[in-house]
Amino acid sequence: MAENELRLLNNAELKLALAESEDSFQSLVSVFLCPILLKLDSPHESVRNKTISIANHIMTRLNNNAQAILPLEALVSQYVEANQPLRKRFLLAFISIGEKRIPCSENLALLQICLNHVNEYPLVLLTLTIRLLRFSKPTSAITCSNDVILSLSSFYLIQKDQRIFSDLQFSQKTVDYRLSLLRWIHLSSWPSNWKWLAYFFASADSHSEVARLADEFTRDSGLPDLENLSHVNVLLDIALDKFRIEALHANFSVSISLRNKAIQHLLKSKIAANTDKAINCIEFILEAPPSMQPRLIQFTRWVVDKADPNFLKPKAAMILEKILSILSSNIIQSDLLRGFLYTTIGLLTKVDNHLITNSLLTNLLTSLQSELPDVRVSIDEALSIIIPYYSNFRFSNELLPVLEPFIFDSPESPAAYCALRFVLVAFPFDYLPARFICLKVQNPFVFHHSFIEEAKKGLNLSQWVQYNSVYSTNEAQEEDKVRAASYPSASEVISFILSDHDLKKFWESNAAEYCLAILEFIERCIYYSADRSLELYDNDKLSSIDALLIQDSKLREMVSEKCISLSNFNVFLEYVFYGTLLMHFEPTYALSRLVSFAPPEVTFSLPELDFLTSVFNFPLALRNTATRILGIILSTKDSTRISEVLSSCFTIISTSNNKNDNFFKAETALLIIGYTISYLAAQTNSAAVDSFILNSGSIKEFFSVLLEYLGSNVLHKKTTSLAIYKELFVYFTRDWITSYGVDFDEILNVLLRFLKEVEDTNVKVECLHVISRMSLSFSDDEMAEKILKAIYVTYHMDSPDILFASAEAMSILAGGHRNVFVKSTCPIFFQKQLDNYKADHYCFTLDFILTDCVNSPKPLLRRASSLWLFYIVRYCEPQTYTMTRLNDIYHSFLSFLVTQDDFVQDTASRGLKAMYDVLEGDERKSFTDNLISTIAADRVDEKTKAPLDADTALFTTNKGTVATYKDICSLASESGNPDLIYSFLSIAGNSSLWQARKGLASGISYLGIPEDQKRKTFSFDTSKSSSLLKKLYRFKHDPNPDVAKTMGEIWDTLVPSDLNLASHRKYLVEDCLEFMGSRSWRDRESSVNTLVSLLSNVPVTEYLNQLEDIWNMSFRTLDDIKESVREASFPLCKLLARSVIQSLEKTSHNTSPSGICKGKRIVSVALPFLLKHAYDQAKEVRSLTYSTITELVRTGNSTLTSFVPAIMQVMLEYLTEYESKAATFLDFHAKNYSIKQENIDNARTSAVQSSSMMDTLEKCIGLLDESSMQTLYPILNRMIAKPGGVPTKIGSAQVVMLLVIRRGPLVKQFASKLLQSLKSSCFDRNAAVSDAFASAIGYLLRVCPLEIASQTCQEIIDKFYDGNTNEQIISSKLTVYASRYAPDVFLNLGSLFFPFIFFGKHSSSISINGVLSKAWDELSSAGSSVNLYSEEIILLIQKNLIVTKWDVKRPAAAALLEFVNTSRLTYRQNDIYVLLNETMKDKSWPGKELLLEAYVKFLIKYPEFIKSQKMEEVHQVIVREFKRRNIVYKSHAMESVGELLSDENYRELDLYELSLNECGTFLQKEWFDKDDELNLEEKIALQRNSVYAMFNSSRPGNKNCNEMLLTYLSNALDENYLHWNVKLAILKNAPHLKKIMSNEEFLLYKDILYRCYEDNPSPKAKDYAEVIFGENYLSVLRN
Structure with a gap:
């Protein structure tokens, strides 16, 4: 095996070694490298060694060949599969080499x-x-x-x-x-x-x-998904700078800016608040970089606010300690951050209320005193969070000593206010020490008014309950607390505050407000214990207590019993008594009440002597009350004491005169006598009074003086007399009075005369009180009838006081001593005597009202009679005759209900309630059924029906009676205010029954109808019940507050408490929609109000089928002619919008099929309707539509996608509609106000970009898909192309840009067409629009095909050469935008853009050359770019040099000049020369001097090319141009020719004589003075250039020319007109002549130079002289 492997390796090695070319070597490596490396796994060492040798050889060859590419795919595949370390090492080495040689292909x-x-x-x-x-x-x-x-x-x-x-x-x-x-x-x-x-x-x-x-x-x-734990953990790691990727086994450093960004994201994550890493962030605050501390503090607050209490609670104490240490260390100085920390403390206590301690409270209150105002707000917020937990505080006794120093030691500090809040919340209302603090604060000399008012909330139970409800943490506990809240016992309060004090000194040593607050609080306690249900104790300042005590006998008895039961009532009575002696109003009125309640034995103990001494000094406003008090006190004394006081008073009266002091004393004495004998009679009887009067003559004199005072013209005397008579006639009979010689009839006649003649209303009122009480002293029917008629005739007097006084008088006449008003004036323990009196004037008084008054056609009489009848029913004891006339009384009240007078209706409703109270059993039930049927059947009794028809007289005006509907219309038309017709017709539109309902409400609201009967009434098995529910619900939202209130009471009374309103919502909505189209504005407005109530907090899906109808009618009423209807409709429209938005937001998070389906249903109903009304004529409708659509888009719900194109169209058009009118005005009148158009355009563009419409458009772009983009394209295309508002066009361009940026692939298929539209419209007359379109084109170039991009840009750039400045600007900006927004396309089209930029940057327009010069500097590499695009540049220049437009031809010349200067023309010299030579043949034109300069630069730059064959031609051109007659061009030509002639390569050009002939003229004074073509500066420049040309054209051996030149210069100097700048030019160019002059010529030349140097202000003159003559130039020149 080893041999085979070695043989294979040797063969491979041989082939690699024989590879001569690099290509063949790379091919072999691609084939053999990976198989060779596999042999590293061979078990044979020889094979492995051979493999290593070959691998090293390959690596050496690769290192020497940097272009060789390795088979990386095979290498990487082998690497990931390899297990043998040796092979992996070699594979890694080859991969490392190959990685850096990756080919530029996929x-x-x-x-x-x-x-x-x-x-x-x-x-x-x-x-x-x-x-x-x-x-x-x-x-x-x-x-x-x-x-x-x-x-x-x-x-x-x-x-x-x-x-x-x-x-x-x-x-x-x-x-x-x-x-x-x-x-x-x-x-x-x-x-x-x-x-x-x-x-x-x-x-x-x-x-x-x-x-x-x-x-x-x-x-x-x-x-990131901020509720994804893995995402949140990464963000937390970043924030803590502990970001690690385990797969890479690497930790990464994160910049502080990114860490802050991470925290910013975490501030929106609830799940982040429940992680241990979040707690680590809190611990990290002090160690964090300063720039991170603000974010970490914000995050701390977020964590504490959003974390699960179960998670946070174990860590709360640590976090609190950390925060307190940060605050105490003062490391954080920012007010905002310190505020965050204090707020966090409050949030922590919500998590764990065991953190709330008196120590923490003290810390916060102390900080509230020391911190800056901005921080105090946050401390106060923290304390507000803590306060609710003190409502059930466990250690109340320990808390009060903490709070008191802050309140009383520094009452002006914010901590005092906060401590008072804790006093109001932390203690039960019956906790006396806390109430005592509130009482002590009632001192205006120490505490501010607002502080006092805050403390008063702790003295009023209902205000205290309401105040504490704000700080409730547990609803059930709060209900228990409110239920258990009560005033403390009055006895306890008296013992706690008053028992240990000398009460007289107490008043004298303390502020009156403090003492009065104690008095008021004790009274509240008494009334509370008497009857809690009446809530008398919570009436502010007890303002209504006197009236209630007068009208309610049971209440008087209960209060009296409560006062008597007080163990220390004497102490309180004494306290009030001493306050009265100081003549304070409140104690005086309180004492008047208390002595009326107190039994005689208690009143007996009061020291009348002190009071008697003071009473004569009381102010007039208190005198009547004070003397009444004294009368009650004296009536309980023994006969001797009474006789002494009465005798002294009689003496005062008898000795009085007309002086004021004596008069007031006499008046006071009269009052004392009158009240004293009256209350004596109340205790016993009138006959027994005689025993107390020692001298009968005195009593006669008393009555005589009374009658005298009654007839006096002095008002005080008259009112005093009336007050005494008013009291006397209650207790004394007519016989007793006449026994002293008093003419009873005379008194009555005087009073009746006063009623007719006296203008003073108060006198008339007192007269009515007196004559009504006179009827109590007799049983004579004739006299009673006389009094009745006297009361009757007052009905026409237009005064509410007289009206109510007449009603009281009528009820007293009918009811006698058992009338409530009569009984209430008598002390409660004296009233037993009144029960013995009788009167039988009731029947004829009631008959008179029912028969002669109720049915009268006189409105004033009906008004008065309604009140008379009510007072008799309400304030007289019911009698048998009352039941007899009950049906008549009932129908009378019903007849009053249909009266158009609100007062009469209200009175009638109160009368119905009074009747209800009189009835019992079956009669009461029958009465109830009758009233209910009146409403349910939509009818009124036949006797009370008051129909309206076309001829009904409704009301009168100052133009007469308005009798018919026709008259109403005429009056409205004539008034000039057509709106009035709706107000007028609303009366006719409301039936009399409608008015009756308002009155019925008060009567029905008191009916205690059982729930079973209510359910039966509203069982909805009849149309009557359904109709009643609709009407009642709508009526209780009537625009009239009184109607709405009373209808609400009817609703509460008639409708079952368990009625499921939701099941009837559909029918109620239908009813409202019907009446929203009513002709009556009241119906329309009440229907709108009803819908607001009905649909509040109801998901829109519950009424989605009715949504379009509701919205349609709400928009209709939003544009109602009645202002109140419009105002009521706005909340309804906002409610509908909010419901749709909230429902859609919920479906955005619910991505289930049912959620998506629900979202589609909502959108399919809401958006088509809103879009239809987007162009409504009513401004309010458009505004609401816009805001709703905007909010819907912000939900980002995908169901909106199909409607996005239409929404975008609306938003784009709104940009123009809602643009500031000032911008449009200034755009048209910019020149008039000297405002730059550019500034206006920038402002308008900025306004569009920052508008809320653009925000909505940006959101819409995110919702687009392919289908909706197909719909959007034609809309966008139309917006761009059609004439329209500037903002709309700018907005359209912005949309195109955003589409490219955010949805590039989506817009790609439409890019070409959009590009064509923008190209056609980009040369708009408005610069802002053109700029926006050009910018949009720049973005579109990214996604459109290169051919289209090239064609479009070429067409726009070609516009530049038409010479229109605006078109040139747009073309220039397009180039810049293309380079900025589509750099790849820009580079691909470099042959188009770079030549254009090079050409355009030479424009004479600053706005153009500035833009393009900057672009050239940024984008090009100067000469390299010129050389790269030299062919295109030459063609562009050549093309534009032959045109006739100077503003295009001149830039071409300038571009050619720069091209000659910067480019390498090795192969194009002849082309450039031909171009220059041909264009130089033209006559002079503005800018040709640049062409000549380019010609000269070319000659100087390429002399070899010229000398070879072009010198003769050049000579001709130079001579021709030198001789041009255009003076401006000639000046530039001299300079250019001078430059050429100064060049060493062109010394053979001899133009010395020509130069002198052409230039010498310009040194003559005659020319200087006469030439009008040039200004002074131009003349000087021409002379400088002449000198330059003449000096540089000088050649040796031409003596005549030298002499001619010196002559020109000498003559010019002799005439002494040459400017020092021209002289400086002579000095500068002098070296040229020095070289060619003879000694004789030089002497003259030296003189010329000296004269040029002498007095020359330029410092350069010295430098030029040194160049010519060396350092001793001055001596040389002078010699």
């Missing part, structure tokens, strides 16, 4: 082998794989695993030990490798699991091309 088989095994042999195959990818196009035939993609992605990182990628990373081709790998990953069908990682790493690449491409791919689809 080898997909080798690539697939490498991809299959790269993770097994990364050091061998990874770099080879990347090299192979560079020369291969992505194809689905090549497969790759996720792990391999992960390994390949690491190519963009730096390996810490630099073992794997070092060759490629430092290669000159590294950018190509990086780009090719990116493209493969993006375009191939490889698994997408790790593609994002390659983009992610490459986005931070140091090579901008790579980073830019990676960013494009990332935007397209390259985001």
Whole structure:
């Protein structure tokens, strides 16, 4: 065996040795190398040695032949299969050699082998794989695993030990490798699991091309799955700089920018928050680089906020400790970051509330005082998170000492406010120390007003409950807390706050606000314990308590009983008493209430002497209340004390005069007497009062003074008298009063006169109160009738106060002493005497109202009678006669319900409630059924029907009565405001029954209908029930708040609590849709409101079949003529939009067939409708449509794909529609406002690029597929080609660019056609549009066929040569954009672009040559590029030199000049010479001087070529051009000819004499003064060039010419007009003449030079003199 193997090896070795050419050697290696290497596995040592020898020989030959290519596919295949180490080493050596010699052709088989095994042999195959990818196009035939993609992605990182990628990373081709790998990953069908990682790493690449491409791919689809644990772990490893790929056994360094990017991604991942590595990130904060700390702090907050509490809880204490250490160390100075840390503390406590300690609270409150304002916001947020856990705090007694110092030691600090919040939340409401803190805060001298208001929430139970509901963490616990919340016992409060104090000194030593707060809080406690259901204790400032106590006898009794039951009521009464002595309003009113509740034995203890002394000094506003209090107190005293006080008061009255002081005292004394004797009579009787009055004459004098005051013109006297009469007539009979000589009739007549004549409303009101109470003192029907008529005549008085006073008076007349208003004025323990009084005026009063008033056609009387009837039913005790007239009362109230007066309706509804309260048993049930049937049957009783027809008089205006519908229309037309017709007609559109429903509500809302009866009513087995449900639900969303409220009450009362509204949604929606088209705006608006309520929080799929109808009607009402309807419709439209968007977002995440199907259904209904209304005339509709479509597109749902073209069309057109009008205006008037058009164009382009429409368009591009692209193309083509708005065209160009960038393969088939459209439109008159189209063409060149690209670019570039500046600019920009966006195509079309750039950069337009010069500098290699494209450049120049357009011909000449200067013309000298020679024959034209300069440069550059055969021709050309008459051209010609004649190769050209003849004239002063063609600077330049030409044309041996030249110069100097610049030119060119002059000539020449040097301001004059005469130039010149 060994011999055979050796023989084979020898043969192979021989063939290899005999291989003479490199090709034959490579062929043999391809055949024999792999089989030879297999022999390394031979068991025979001799074979192995021979194999090694041959392998070494081959390797030596390969090292000497760098072009040899190895059979890598066979080598790699053998390597991955080899087991023998020796063979592997040799295989590796050959693979290493062959890897660097890979041919530039695809080898997909080798690539697939490498991809299959790269993770097994990364050091061998990874770099080879990347090299192979560079020369291969992505194809689905090549497969790759996720792990391999992960390994390949690491190519963009730096390996810490630099073992794997070092060759490629430092290669000159590294950018190509990086780009090719990116493209493969993006375009191939490889698994997408790790593609994002390659983009992610490459986005931070140091090579901008790579980073830019990676960013494009990332935007397209390259985001990690942030809920994929493997992705998240990689990101966390990157953030921690611990990224490792196990398959490569390598760790990689990651830049800080990438680590920050990784954290930015993690800030969106919930799963990341639940990993141990996330906790490591938190621990890493202090050690992290400063630039990473902000992101890590944000991530910490994210982790704490999003982590599973069960995961985070064991680590919470450590994290809290870490955060506190960071904050205390002050390493983090940023306010924002410190704020994040404080917020994180709050979030941590949500995870583990055991972290909440008083120490932590103290720390946070202290920080709140010391940190900057921006950080305090976050601390406050953290404290707000912590607060709810204190609502069930375990150590309340330990907490209060922590909080109090922050509140009282620094009341102005933010910590004080926060500490107060904890006081409000952490303690039960009945915890007195906490309430006491709130009370102590009520001191305006120490605490700010807002702080006081916050503390008041801790003194009001309902506000406290509402405040605590915000901080609820557990709904059930919160309900228990609210249920258990109660005011503390009033006795406990009094004992806690007042028992240990001298109450008089307490008032004097503390702020009044603090004392008053205590009083108010104790009163709330009393009322709370009396009856919690009434919630009197929570009425702000107890403002309504007096009115309620007047109207509710039971409540008065309950409060009285509660006061008596207080063990320390005396202490509280004394406290209020001393507050009253200080003349504060609140204590005075409170004491008035309390003495009415208190039994006589309690009131007896109050020191009346102190009060009597003070009462005369009370302000007028409190005087009546104070004297009433004193009257009650005195009435409980013994007879002696009463007699003494009354005697002193009588004395004051008798000694009074007209001085103010005495008058007020007398007035006060009258009040004291009146109240005292009244309450004495209330306790006993009127006859017993006589025993307290020692002198009967005094009482007569008292009544006499009262009557005198009543008739006085002084208002105070009158009101005082009325107040006393009002009280007296309640308790004293007519007989008792007349026994003292009082004329009862006279008093009544005075009062009736006042009602008619006095203008003061308050006096009239008091008169009504008095005359109604006069009826209590007699039973005379005739007198009662007189009083009744006096009350009746007040109905026409237009004052609400008088109206309500008349109703009270009417009820008192009817009800007598048992009337609620009468009983409420008497102290509760004195009311027993009132029960003995009787009155029988009830029947005739009720009859009068029902018969003479209710059915009156007078609106004011009906208004008054409705209130009178209500007051009698509500405030008089029911009698037998009430039941007799019950049916009449009922129908009267129903008749009031159909009145158009809201007040009458409300009154009637209250009357129905009052009737309901009067009835019992079957009568109450019958009443309830009747009302319900009235609504359900949609009818009104025949007696109450009030129909409207065309001739019904509805209301009146200042133009008269509006009687008919026709009159309404006329009035609206004449008013000039047609909108009014809707307001007017809405009245006719609402039946009287509708108005009745509003009134019925209050009555029905109080009916306690059983649930069974409700279910029976709404059983929906009849159309009546269904109709009722629809109407009730719609009516309770009426635009009128009162109607809506009352209808809501009806709904709550009539509709079963367990009604399943969802099952009836369809029918309710149909009803609303019907009424949204109603002529009545109220129907339309209520229907809109109903839909908002009905569809809120309902998935759109529940009403998808009705969605289009709903949306259609909502858009219709959005453009309603009534503003309130429009305003109501906007929330409905937003609701529908939000529902569609949310439903579509859910289906975006649900990729199951059912989810996709649901998404398609939603889109198929919503989008066609929205697109149809995208061009609606109503601005609001368009705006809403736009916002909805935008949000739908943002969901990225694939079901939108088929609608994307239409959406894109709308967005493109919206770009123009919603462009700022200012931009359009300025575009038309730019010149008028001296604004550069370029600035306007840039602003408009920027606005388009940054607009929300472009964002939507970009999202749409991501949703396109082949089918939708087919639809989009004609739309896009039309947008580009048709005339339209500038923004739309710019947007269309942007779309084309985005399509190429993001969806290149998709747009490729349409690229050619789009290119044609853009080509036709790119020369738009608007520069911004042209620029955008040119840019789009640049992008399209990437994906269109090369032939089309060449043709298109050629046609656009050809426009340059037409000479139009705008077209030239566009052509230039296209070239730049092609080089920038399609560099490969640009290079392939280099023969087109480079010659054009070279030609165009010589344009005389700055905007053109600037662009193209920069492009030439960046893209070309100067002379090399010129030489490479010399043939194309010459043809281009030659073509444009023969045209007649100077703005094209001149650049051609300039280009030719540069071409001559920079190119190598070894083989093209004759062609250039012929071209120059022919073009020089033309007459002078602007720019020909450049041609002459090019001609001279060519002559100087190639003298041998010229001298051989062209000298004579050159002589003719130079002479001809020298003699041209065009003065401007001649100046340049002198310079060029001078340059040629100065060249040593052309010394034989003798043009000395010609030069003097042509140039001498220009040195004459006569020419200088007369020539008008040139300006001064041009004349000086011409003279300089003349000097230059004459001096350089000088030749030796021509004495005459020398003399002529010196004469010209001397004469010019003699005339002393030469500019110093011309003199400097003479000095500069002097050496030419010095060489050829004789000594005699030189003397004259030296004088000329001296005169040129003398006084020449240029420093160069000295330098030129030194060149001619050496260092001693000055002495030489002077001599």
